[in-house]
Structures are given as C-alpha cells and as structure tokens.
Amino acid sequence: MKKLLLFLVCGMLWVHSLKAQQTQYMVFEFVKVENDQLFDYIEFKDLMEKVYRQALNDKRIKGWDFWALQSGGDQAAFQYIMVTYYNDPVQMMNGLDEQSMMEYTKIAYPHLNSIQVNKLFQESLGMRDMPMRLYMKEIAETNDKFQMKPGVLASFDLMKANEGQFDVYEKAESEIFKPIHQKFVEQGLMGHWSLLRTALPLGSEAKSTHLTMNVYKDYMQFFNAQSYEDMNQTASQREAVNKGLNSRDQKWVYLATLENVVR
CATH class of the missing domain: 3.30.70.100 (Alpha-Beta Plaits)
Known part of the structure; x- marks a missing residue:
C-alpha cells in the first residue's frame, strides 16, 4: 500500500513538473x-x-x-x-x-x-x-500541431481586463473563447490560438493585462475565419460570449506577417 501511495505521489509530482516545463x-x-x-x-x-x-x-x-x-x-x-x-x-x-x-x-x-x-x-x-516591451506568460492555448514558418499571418490582440474582472475575463477566455478557437482549428479556419497574461509592466497604468495570438497559415485562412459565423450557438452561449467580451477592453489589434523564425 505504501509503495502504491508513493508511486501515485511521484506520478502527480512528475505530471506537475512536466506541465510547468511546458509553460x-x-x-x-x-x-x-x-x-x-x-x-x-x-x-x-x-x-x-x-x-x-x-x-x-x-x-x-x-x-x-x-x-x-x-x-x-x-x-x-x-x-x-x-x-x-x-x-x-x-x-x-x-x-x-x-x-x-x-x-x-x-x-x-x-x-x-x-x-x-x-x-x-x-x-x-x-x-x-x-x-x-511586454513580458508574458502563456496560460491557455489550442491543441494543435501548427508549425511556425515565414509567411504565417497573426493578429496580436492587446486586452485590458476591466477593474475587478480580472478572473472573470481569464475564465471567459479559457472556458468560452478557447473552445471556439479550438473548433476553428479543427475546421481549418485557424492554425493556433493562445492567451497570455502580462507579467510586466504591472499596475493600473499598464496599457494591457493580456494578449491573445490568433495565428493563420495565410490570408485565405484569415479571411475565411473572419467571414465565418457560428449559427449553431444557443442563446445561453451567446450570453456567455457577450459577458466575456464585456469583461475586458480590446485596446489594440495588430496584424503581422512572420518573416524570420528560429525553433
């Protein structure tokens, strides 16, 4: 019994360590x-x-x-x-x-x-x-095997969580918007999505608290994603999406093309 308990504890520590290394x-x-x-x-x-x-x-x-x-x-x-x-x-x-x-x-x-x-x-x-200059920690991402290479397109969306709604915003991104982007990835409308939290600068005067990266393989995929509208959303899902949108201020959206990459 003691050996089994020790094995389980070691396994949990290993999983936690592996997760930390992947951040x-x-x-x-x-x-x-x-x-x-x-x-x-x-x-x-x-x-x-x-x-x-x-x-x-x-x-x-x-x-x-x-x-x-x-x-x-x-x-x-x-x-x-x-x-x-x-x-x-x-x-x-x-x-x-x-x-x-x-x-x-x-x-x-x-x-x-x-x-x-x-x-x-x-x-x-x-x-x-x-x-x-922004120092960021990735806290959520889609499950995909997208490969970064020159010519890839991305939008960098700088967000500022509304005062008192920091946790509400992060929960909305992880539980509402991440599944939406995962669906886009699976449907071939997006290559990769991730949510990052700002480590520095901090404080109320910081221009942003979070950043999302929306990555597309080319302009064709990008425009197809923009024109897509999910008609299957329920009323409760639309309400949750709107609540998530209202928890943050979208400061700036930057569209950029990848020219050089090192992996």
Whole structure:
C-alpha cells in the first residue's frame, strides 16, 4: 500500500513538473525604425536570426520570431514585433545581455573580429527604438500541431481586463473563447490560438493585462475565419460570449506577417 501511495505521489509530482516545463514565457518587443534606415534594418534582422539560433543551440532561449506589422492601432509607433520564447520566468527576465549577443554573433559570423561585431551592434542600436516591451506568460492555448514558418499571418490582440474582472475575463477566455478557437482549428479556419497574461509592466497604468495570438497559415485562412459565423450557438452561449467580451477592453489589434523564425 505504501509503495502504491508513493508511486501515485511521484506520478502527480512528475505530471506537475512536466506541465510547468511546458509553460511558455515570451517577451514581445515592438520595434520602431526610421524610414531612411528600413533597408539596413532588414539586413540586420536576418543577421539576428543567425544570432538567436546560436542562443537556441545554447539553450538560452526556446525560440524567436520576427514579425512585420501590416496594420493596427498606433501603427506609426513601430513597424516590427520581435517575440522571444523562454522555458521559465528567470530566463525570461534575464534575457540576452549585449555581451552574450556579441559572443553569439562571433560564433555565427566567425569572419568578423571583435571590433567589427561591436560596430555592428552600435549601429543597430542607433537605427532602432523599442517604445514597448511586454513580458508574458502563456496560460491557455489550442491543441494543435501548427508549425511556425515565414509567411504565417497573426493578429496580436492587446486586452485590458476591466477593474475587478480580472478572473472573470481569464475564465471567459479559457472556458468560452478557447473552445471556439479550438473548433476553428479543427475546421481549418485557424492554425493556433493562445492567451497570455502580462507579467510586466504591472499596475493600473499598464496599457494591457493580456494578449491573445490568433495565428493563420495565410490570408485565405484569415479571411475565411473572419467571414465565418457560428449559427449553431444557443442563446445561453451567446450570453456567455457577450459577458466575456464585456469583461475586458480590446485596446489594440495588430496584424503581422512572420518573416524570420528560429525553433
């Protein structure tokens, strides 16, 4: 009996540990580049893909995406979104310091010397600005096997839960909207959906508390999803959807195309 109890306890701890390891932590960096430097920055982000791949090989990150903004509120503030994936919150908060980035650049480009690497980074820092950075924890996602690759389309929806309705909003997303998106995935109307909670910045002055990622394989799938209307919803389901919508303020929706990806 004692052996069985010990086995059950170990099994529960293993499942809990596995679940914790699967949780994704993500940093969203919204990047602004001056118009006269866009061409130079396009070359720079291709270089960054090779650098982040070295960081992935070194297990410092779990992945990296580079998105080009197509449309969205306050679009003039930035043109790109970089997303870096981490296995745990400590890795996320530590991030990749400038020295590490330089070391990975040397590995990715062995023909560059230290002076050239330093010059490259100083030039990149001068051509870009990051007016917004969000530290996020993924708390819900659809069950799918979607593969991120260049050309994929996504909408990043920044939400702010209404005061006193934080838990109500998260419950609505997990219990009402997640099944809807799961149905979209199964019907071929969507590739992937996930809900993320903001870790930083915090406080009442934060622009958003949550973010949803709605990912589509191409524009055809995106527009098919927009035109779809579920006529089979019951009155109680529609009421639950409306209650969920009223628990948050949809601040901005950004539509973007994936240009570079590291996995």
